[in-house]
Amino acid sequence: MRVNPNPTNDVIAALELTQQQEQIALQEISTGKRVNQPSDDPAAAALYAGNVAAESRIDQYLQSVGSLQALNQTADSALSSVVAALNQAISLGTQAANGDMNPDNLQQILQSVQGVLNQVVQLANTSFQGSYIFAGTATTTQPFSVNNGGVTYNGNSGVNNAAIADGRTIQVNLSGNQIFQNSGGDVFGTLQQLVTGLQNGDKTAIATATTALGTALQQLSVQRSFYGSNLNQLTGDQNELNQQKLNLQTQDNKLVGIDLSVAATDLSQAQLAHQAALAASARVLQPSLLDYLK
Amino acid sequence: MGTLTSSLLMAAQSLLAEQGALNVTSNNISNVNTPGYSREVPVFSEQTPVHEGNLLFGQGVALQSIDSIRDRLLELRILDEQQQNSNAQTQLGYLNQVQALFSNTSQGIGSDITAFFNSLNQLSTNPTSVPLRQAVLTAANNLANDFHNTVDQLSSIQSNLNQSVVESVNGINGLTAQIAQLNTQVGQMKSLGKDAGALEDQRNQLINQLSQLTDVHVINTEQGVTLTTGNGTALVVGGQAFALQTTPNSSGNQEVIAQGKDITSTLTGGHLGGAILVRDQTIPDVMSQLDNLAGGLASNFNAAHHQGFDLNGNTGGDFFAPSAPGAGAAKNFAVLITDPAAIAASSDGSPGSNGNIANLLAVQNQNLPSGKTPADAYAGLISDVGNTTAQMQAESAASTLSLQQLQDQRQAISGVSVDEEATNLIRYQHAFDAAARVITTVDIMTQTVIAMGSPTG
Numbered sequence: 067m068r069v070n071p072n073p074t075n076d077v078i079a080a081l082e083l084t085q086q087q088e089q090i091a092l093q094e095i096s097t098g099k100r101v102n103q104p105s106d107d108p109a110a111a112a113l114y115a116g117n118v119a120a121e122s123r124i125d126q127y128l129q130s131v132g133s134l135q136a137l138n139q140t141a142d143s144a145l146s147s148v149v150a151a152l153n154q155a156i157s158l159g160t161q162a163a164n165g166d167m168n169p170d171n172l173q174q175i176l177q178s179v180q181g182v183l184n185q186v187v188q189l190a191n192t193s194f195q196g197s198y199i200f201a202g203t204a205t206t207t208q209p210f211s212v213n214n215g216g217v218t219y220n221g222n223s224g225v226n227n228a229a230i231a232d233g234r235t236i237q238v239n240l241s242g243n244q245i246f247q248n249s250g251g252d253v254f255g256t257l258q259q260l261v262t263g264l265q266n267g268d269k270t271a272i273a274t275a276t277t278a279l280g281t282a283l284q285q286l287s288v289q290r291s292f293y294g295s296n297l298n299q300l301t302g303d304q305n306e307l308n309q310q311k312l313n314l315q316t317q318d319n320k321l322v323g324i325d326l327s328v329a330a331t332d333l334s335q336a337q338l339a340h341q342a343a344l345a346a347s348a349r350v351l352q353p354s355l356l357d358y359l360k
Numbered sequence: 361m362g363t364l365t366s367s368l369l370m371a372a373q374s375l376l377a378e379q380g381a382l383n384v385t386s387n388n389i390s391n392v393n394t395p396g397y398s399r400e401v402p403v404f405s406e407q408t409p410v411h412e413g414n415l416l417f418g419q420g421v422a423l424q425s426i427d428s429i430r431d432r433l434l435e436l437r438i439l440d441e442q443q444q445n446s447n448a449q450t451q452l453g454y455l456n457q458v459q460a461l462f463s464n465t466s467q468g469i470g471s472d473i474t475a476f477f478n479s480l481n482q483l484s485t486n487p488t489s490v491p492l493r494q495a496v497l498t499a500a501n502n503l504a505n506d507f508h509n510t511v512d513q514l515s516s517i518q519s520n521l522n523q524s525v526v527e528s529v530n531g532i533n534g535l536t537a538q539i540a541q542l543n544t545q546v547g548q549m550k551s552l553g554k555d556a557g558a559l560e561d562q563r564n565q566l567i568n569q570l571s572q573l574t575d576v577h578v579i580n581t582e583q584g585v586t587l588t589t590g591n592g593t594a595l596v597v598g599g600q601a602f603a604l605q606t607t608p609n610s611s612g613n614q615e616v617i618a619q620g621k622d623i624t625s626t627l628t629g630g631h632l633g634g635a636i637l638v639r640d641q642t643i644p645d646v647m648s649q650l651d652n653l654a655g656g657l658a659s660n661f662n663a664a665h666h667q668g669f670d671l672n673g674n675t676g677g678d679f680f681a682p683s684a685p686g687a688g689a690a691k692n693f694a695v696l697i698t699d700p701a702a703i704a705a706s707s708d709g710s711p712g713s714n715g716n717i718a719n720l721l722a723v724q725n726q727n728l729p730s731g732k733t734p735a736d737a738y739a740g741l742i743s744d745v746g747n748t749t750a751q752m753q754a755e756s757a758a759s760t761l762s763l764q765q766l767q768d769q770r771q772a773i774s775g776v777s778v779d780e781e782a783t784n785l786i787r788y789q790h791a792f793d794a795a796a797r798v799i800t801t802v803d804i805m806t807q808t809v810i811a812m813g814s815p816t817g
Binding site: 070201228 | 392393455456459460462463465466470471473474475477478481482484485486487488489706708710711712713714715717718721735736738739740742743744745746747749750753760764767768769771772773775776777778779780782783786
């Protein structure tokens with residue numbers, strides 16, 4: 067039977083094929099990915115795109131959680147300073163109510179308590195990155211102002227929520243009036259009462275105000291625990307997000323990644339095939355009858 | 361009659377015949393690498409013998425004809441495979457360009473959409489922050505830019521395809537004109553009873569080139585070959601070629617016109633068919649998916665944005681254009697807000713509220729009119745483009761293989777084998793030598809005969 071006498075085209079096609087396989091194997095190893103363009107595995111490419119988006123969202127959640135942690139820490143440490151200041155005010159009040167105080171001493175205590183009041187007002191006006199954190203959602207307005215011996219709340223009672231994972235949100239803030247002017251214990255009201263008592267030298271009023279201040283302190287601590295538990299929740303969320311990201315990355319690897327040992331074997335096989343094809347081509351192309359007719 | 365003269369004449373005929381055969385061999389060897397060449401064989405035949413009493417004397421050899429060895433059916437099959445192969449290769453080439461736009465998962469529309477929603481999530485941690493608001497606008501503009509880039513690149517592939525359509529049509533016209541001319545020449549040769557092998561080879565080679573450009577149907581008739589396109593539009597009839605024209609349509613795409621009739625959609629094979637398919641189906645399909653994505657995203661997001669209040673307490677306006685899905689949505693996708701304060705993050709009108717961001721973020725998981733979320737719609741697009749390309753890769757590889765096998769078959773029949781020609785060369789040389797020896801012998805014998813009557817003998 068007559069066969070194709072000029073196999074050069076077949077030889078070229080065979081060499082192209084083995085070379086292509088070699089290049090594919092090389093590309094897989096150098097990128098570490100089995101799917102380098104959608105046509106390599108359309109289904110995996112689509113799932114991978116979804117995974118990449120999910121990972122990017124997780125990165126964003128982690129970043130948001132970081133910002134929220136900073137915000138909550140600022141709030142928590144401000145409230146911790148308020149607690150310290152209130153404790154000081156309580157001990158001053160207790161001193162004033164119990165001891166044999168002369169008016170000079172009372173005057174000194176009054177000044178100290180007024181200092182505490184100012185300090186607490188300042189702490190209640192704490193801002194974070196340009197926003198007042200105890201103003202509800204009216205974060206551009208300074209929430210507390212002192213006028214006519216009283217403290218007025220200028221914020222609102224709005225609260226914000228932020229997404230910290232797919233389908234999970236966290237309340238970000240408490241409004242200032244809930245913290246400082248709560249009906250269960252009004253920090254500014256009782257401090258003001260103490261100031262008035264001290265101004266009048268009325269020890270009964272001072273004692274009542276000090277007790278009320280204790281209740282207000284308790285109430286404030288209850289409110290402060292919101293931020294503490296928020297911080298715990300955020301840390302927990304952070305761990306969970308990192309875990310999710312790890313899971314997604316593992317999945318990515320299964321979807322589009324390569325098994326390095328398999329890929330290396332593939333490459334050496336492709337190289338071997340290419341060399342074999344080259345060797346065979348060299349033999350096929352050489353001899354003709356003319357080489358033997360002398 | 362068995363005379364010396366007749367032997368001499370026979371030997372002389374034999375010399376001529378072997379020289380002719382040598383000529384054929386030489387021509388075969390010369391054309392060993394000529395594409396489309398079919399090997400020729402000399403056909404020797406015995407001369408009619410002469411009766412002499414009860415003896416029958418052979419009258420030597422004649423070189424009756426020189427035949428081209430070809431399988432016409434196989435050649436038609438090759439043409440068919442050729443146009444499929446060239447069609448698949450063309451489509452694959454352009455599909456690879458299209459899929460390159462969707463290959464990078466860390467860039468492009470998909471990651472822009474995620475980045476945009478991510479920037480909103482970040483804004484929710486501090487809704488009054490102008491830098492964070494600016495970041496949202498930047499991310500939105502990146503998305504718009506990538507929609508434009510992708511559409512622009514698809515359009516530029518389309519305009520390359522239009523260029524290619526025009527070039528293919530010009531190529532087809534050039535080839536059909538040459539084929540028509542060869543038809544006339546082959547007809548003339550045949551009417552003179554000559555083998556038009558060389559001209560047929562040329563014509564076949566041209567038809568082969570033509571079949572790379574478009575789907576050609578070949579009908580062998582009395583007047584030579586008649587060529588039509590797949591749906592029967594005449595390209596060549598006898599010595600006449602019918603040129604195709606191109607004219608741009610309303611959307612700027614080049615339409616192919618044959619004798620005043622638009623035949624664009626009927627051209628399916630070859631380079632031209634592949635280019636038209638990618639231009640008129642594949643790319644518009646991708647474009648319409650992008651339009652659905654862009655338009656749906658814009659209208660869903662605008663609806664959510666209207667529910668909120670901006671930094672100044674005003675109701676949120678349109679965030680993106682266009683306001684409704686439709687053709688051109690991806691091309692016209694734009695961010696309408698330039699003032700960071702105009703992002704409606706607040707749900708109660710107070711600047712620090714982030715209540716509406718939850719609504720804006722919900723658009724991520726909200727179905728577009730296509731019934732998919734934006735991320736799913738984009739992933740679906742990737743998978744569609746990938747599937748089409750993968751399918752075409754498989755088709756192209758299969759067709760290349762089958763074309764190669766057919767060409768191997770053709771070569772097995774029509775290809776020149778140097779070994780075979782070398783053998784023939786020796787065969788003809790030996791026969792020539794022998795015939796020459798006959799002449800020498802007859803010459804000596806004639807000398808003897810002449811000497812017989814000589815007085816000096």
